[in-house]
Amino acid sequence: MPTHIRAALGAALVAPLLLAGCADNTSSTTTVDAKQVSAKIPEKVDPDTTITVGAPDTQVALKLSGQLDKLPFKVKWANISGGPQCSEAFRAHSLDVCSAAEIPSIHAHWTGLDTKLVAAKFRKDPLKHPTYEIGIAPGADIDTLKDLRGKKIAYSPGQAQGALVLRILAKAGLTKDDVELVELPSTGDVYPSALGNGQVDAAPLGGVNIKRYPAKYGKDGAKTIQHGLRDDPGHLWVPTESVEDPQKAAAIKEFVKYWARAAEWADKHPDEWIAGWYVKDQGLTRADGEYLVKGVGHPDIPADWTSAVARQQKTVDLLAKETGKKTFDAEVLFDLRYESVAADALKSGAGEGT
Incomplete structure (x- = not known):
């Protein structure tokens, strides 16, 4: 069955679940007592370590760039991304890494799900290229x-x-x-x-x-x-239990590096990216793919998360005010051990593909 047909069927099946999931999470009043994970991440990952990843676009970019087979650990790919699907998978202990925006981690904190953000990506000229x-x-x-x-x-x-x-x-x-x-x-x-x-x-x-x-x-x-606001955060999001496991933490660190290189490769190879992701995988037309690539702009992957945490804090405070939730220190949502990993990987240039 073509991917775009599977996606359409999946959306039809998932929509009721998303509503149910949102309703369930919203009704919860348990706020997780989140703390930073401080143990040092092992320098090398055991090649037998397996992590389950929900980041379909990264999977395709790694395949197109020739990097997929270079991952120094085992990956089970899950065809899911975004807050509702990934949070449910986290709760079921069936997912280690997910691609999501900034809001799911905040919502998870308020509903008793302990998670961390391990990578951050924004858009250069975000007001020119809104999401x-x-x-x-x-x-x-x-x-x-x-x-x-x-x-x-x-x-x-x-x-x-x-x-x-x-x-x-x-x-x-x-x-x-x-x-x-x-x-x-x-x-x-x-x-x-x-x-x-x-x-x-x-x-x-x-x-x-x-x-x-x-x-x-x-x-x-x-x-x-136009709304005239920054709306560009993108993250790799993980359950805290995964980064508390030393070998999974090491595998996730390596994955963050490949995630950054995949994003850079897609930006530098728009024709291949349009054909391989938007047209072949997503079932869109070439014209739609060109429109989306033009609208996305270039990725900005910072080595310093100070601004990212500050923006996240503003969002936490606004949501707390409007929803009656208790505000909290947004820094607890970030695993700071990973702060410079993605940016450092781009500086090194290793394994960036051709």
Whole structure:
């Protein structure tokens, strides 16, 4: 079965689970007592060590760049990524590494799931290359952020899109009480469809939906507007129990290096990346792939996480204020032993592929 068909079927099957997962996590009131892991990571990884990784794009980039067979440990690849799927897998002790934005780790902390961020990636010129734009429904009469007052907005708690909605409202001088938040999963074309049929007035749209939504509904008055906020964090996210295991911690350290090189390779080889990932794996058209590559911009992988932690703290404080949760020190979400690993790997240049 082609990958894009599998993905569509998967989205249909996963959507109810995401709703159930979000509902379950939101109802929990247990906040994890997170602490930093301080044990030194072994210099070498045992080649028999196995970690399970949910980062499909990295898997493809490693294969295309010829690096996949160079990993000095064993990997079981899981075709999942993002907060809801990965947090459920973490709870089931069936996943060691996941690709996710910044919000899932915050949500996990508030729901008793002990996790760490072990890699951080942003976008150069993030305001020029935003991850999301705000989709506006036909006839919604929204031209600026302040026009969101009194409107119905698609909202996915525990995910990047949900936090972005709260940040957008804060920028506009509004709170969630000034609008109607409509809880919907942000998978597939749920948000574009909800906008097109008038279920919501506004929704954060990402990826190819930024292009497709106005193309499909523009004749009726649909459009997108910019929000003017940074929305670019990307992380490798792990359960703390995995980095507390010395050999898994060593394997994860090596994986972080390959993850960084894979991101750099994809940036430097756009034609191969479009053909191998967007077209062959994701089932998109060449034009869609070119649009997405142009919109992503170049990766920024910092060696110092000071700014990343500070941005994370602002998000923690905002979410705490808007959801009634207790704020906490965002630094506990980061495993600082990995702070410079990805950036150092890019400096060394070893194994970056051709």
